[in-house]
Amino acid sequence: MNLLIELLAFAVAIGVLVVVHEYGHYSVARLCGVKVLRFSIGFGKPLVQWVSPKTGTEWTIAALPLGGYVKMLDEREAGAPIPPEALPHAFNRQHVAKRFAIVAAGPVANFILAIALFAVVFATGVSEPAAIVAAPTPNTAAALAGFDGGETVVGVRNPDGGSSEPVRSWSDLRWKLLGAAFDHRRVILSAKDSHGTSDFPLDLRDVAEKDVDDDFMSHLGFEPGGGKLIVAGVQPGSAAQHAGLAAGDRLVSIDGKPTDNATAFIAYVKTHAGTAITLQVERGGDAQQAGKTEAIHVVPLAQRDDTTGESIGRIGAELATQVPSIEVRYGPLESLQLGAHRTWDLAAYSVRMFGRMITGEASLKNLSGPVTIADYAGKSARLGPSAFLSFLALVSISLGVLNLLPIPVLDGGHLLYYLVEAATGKAVSDRWQLVLQRAGLACIVALSAIALFNDLARLIHF
Template structure:
């Protein structure tokens, strides 16, 4: 069933992105007076075909749904028999500015789609983890800044107190820190806890380019914090005998704040046979916090053979969430900004891969895209729209790369022509096309290898 969902979600995602991209080319070509011969969704043998009555364009759905194309009237096509009356409508006869506009229209349509989808997500509202921190590792950037864990971040700005921007969720914090880390800036983070509101100076000037990846927040010491609660209590265990109940939220142990499941379990193991006092909050309890005294039972650890304490309770971390929602105009502005941020990040990451500062394992292919399409679709339409926005931006950025056979390669030809007044010769275009094809095949092979490596955990 999951496989069917992934295939269906992948097909829908690719179909939407291809149609939007190619329709960008089609619409601007028509506006510029270019005759479009075919609009194809997919490659290979056509499965469905119909011809537009007014435009004369042949619309097709083809067998291989991994892309698409728009074929325009062009004298350079092999065997193109063009009537003299149609010559003014040929692509190659258009002014270079029109050709640039037609080429740009596809990637720009993908960026426009991402803005619209992000705006819809922001306007509808989404539940996200709150920007609450766990206790950072001792030598991390967050620890050096003074964070102890439990703080909720509310704003971030530069060290001079200017450009202070609110932080409304964990993902909001992530993007703002990512931007600052890329620019190697020092920032001020405003946060509050149970005692007040404080400003922390965070130095990101020495963050290595290699550290700016999907896991960079943890490398800086910024991990999501949450309350540790009791998920289940074993019958007859020390926890049950002491009165610990499912749903209890653990706040302190022997007067020390509980930093997380790992630290709490280590503390319990180290106190076999010795009573410990837990301060817990019980849902719907009118009496307030409770003190529960438990004596961990001594048991042999099967891994080490040493005697450790055990209370017989399963634990769970409850991460606080917030409902983030914006007005219509602010949603569009934030959608445009998020699209810009992701686009810039994608270009920077690709550039770092080229110079060896980032791993080529960051490249993903159709298998990974299908996997994430299925996962996001199962979570709901909001996560699926967010996923679709990310892939649409990636498609737009990829097509703008100055690689022949991609839109960016053609754009490069026309920019050279605009600057020099001379078109790039057909001989050079042929050479560059072959080189570009080799680059695309190599990138596709690497992406497919990464997909398979993730699939079989190689």
Template structure:
């Protein structure tokens, strides 16, 4: 079932992004008066098609699903066949350079607009996210050395307002990439507002493809091991545990939070555990023997108790205008961050292991789809931004390569020589094939 969910989620995400990208090219081509011969979802051999409209545009599905294209009337592909006078005016290469730029740029722009729309829709609907309250940082981390304490609520980073955990994590990643000091404003229970500085040297030599926030000592504040509902007949009830019990130690080891408590129970192998904690104002001590359950090849232990308290959550909502503005800012910030990461890969500051392919994207599609609609739509928005940015890179055969040619034409007043374009296109195809091979290799390594 998980495999089918992953496959379906990947197909819907990739298919919708390809269609939207190509519709951008199609709509602007039609607005510019260019004749469109084929709109294809997929590459390679056409497996299904239907002709529609006065131009009899062929709407097709092709065999290779990783891509798509819009084929316009182009004299370079007609092998010398004559054009009617009407078609000459609608042929792509005869359009002025600004129309050609608009048609080519429309695909990536459509991806950015889709991402803005999705983020705006999520903001208007309201997204419940964990607050920016942090867990106690480990003593050897930069956050601890800067004075951050467990329970602190981070309200701003370098002057930018922070409300939820995703805002904080994003701000930390940006500061790490830029290698600049982080100025933190925090609200500390019982002592008000504090200003902390995390120096840029904390980022020196840091592996940016890892959990940057975690390595620096920023951890999401988790609820304590407070017991909520006790399952009737379960191991917890048999041992005498009650709703409201606060577990502080298991087998003599301190319990940091509910996740720590749950993890210890699940991996206990069913052996008896000494539970110590507080019941109201009174300490208690008893022994619980978890029930053992086998799921496939994995053995899981459980006691039949639910968490009595969740993490602090904040409902993030916005009106239509504010939501669109927030969506546009998020798309811009994500695009800039993506370009910075690409630049750091080129100069060797970030590993090429960050290049991911269809297997990893499919995996994330399945995971976010199982979490819920909001997570899945956010995933589609981020992939749409990545698709837009990648297509704008100045690589021949991509939209960015064509935009580079047309920009040179604007500057020089004449088109790029055909011979130069052919050589550049071969090099571009070779580079894309190499990047795809690297992406698939990285995907397989992650699986193994």
């Protein structure tokens, strides 16, 4: 069933994104007076075909739905001479500005779609974790900033002045800190607790490039807090089972320190291999004991860490964090503005990340292929409409950015040709275009191979 959901979600995602991208090319081509011969969704053998009596465009749905194309009237591709009356409608006869606009329209359509999707999500409301900070791991950026745990971040501002930007949710906080880390700058977080509102200076100037990834917030010591740390399962024969822990138990404290976050709890256990720790536990699995709190003593077993090779402590319990969530909703105009802002931030992040992968400052493991996309499509679809729309927006931005890269065979490569033509007054020769096209195709094949390898590595964990 999960596989079916993933395949259907993947098909819908790819179908929507391809149609929007190609319709961008199509609509601007029509506005510029260019004759469009075919609008195809997919490649290979046509499954469905029909011809518009108004425009004469052949609309096609092909057997292989991973992509699509718009074929325009062009003397360079025509199999037979084009009638003189049709020449003004040929793509190659258009001014360079029109050709530029037609090619750029595809990626632009993807960005417009992302803005619209994000705006819908913001306007209809989405449930997100509240921006409550859990007790940070010692010596992390959050700990050095002064966070003890339990504070709710409400704003972020530049230490050099300027107005404070509100922080409405955990994802909102993450995006603001991600932008500051990329710019290697300091920020001041305003957070409130039972004592009032205080400022926490956070220095992100020395954040390593390798740390700007999916675990970015964890590297800084920020984890969602204010919730409940629940035992989701206990491994047979483990220290947790021998101590009496059971699924459904709530972990209240560890050695007298309140705990509401799995990351900090695990980090503490790792440093106490062979040493007894005391857990304050609120029973939840047994109806007769529900709500009762008791102390449990457990000795973490020393095990070898597969990553570092060091001996660490483990108790053999699966943990789940139940954090407070809030309903985030905005007005129509603000939703549109936030959608544009989020799209710009994600596009800039993608460009920066790709540039750093080229220079070796970021790992090529960040590239993902169709397997990972299908996996996330299925997961987001199961989470609900808001998550799936956000996923669609993210992939649409990635598609737009990818197509704008100055690689021949992509839209960005053609745009580069037109910029050269506009600057020199001469079109790039067919010979050079052929040479660059082969080089661009090699780049695309290499990127696809790396992405597929990363997909397989994630799938079989090698």
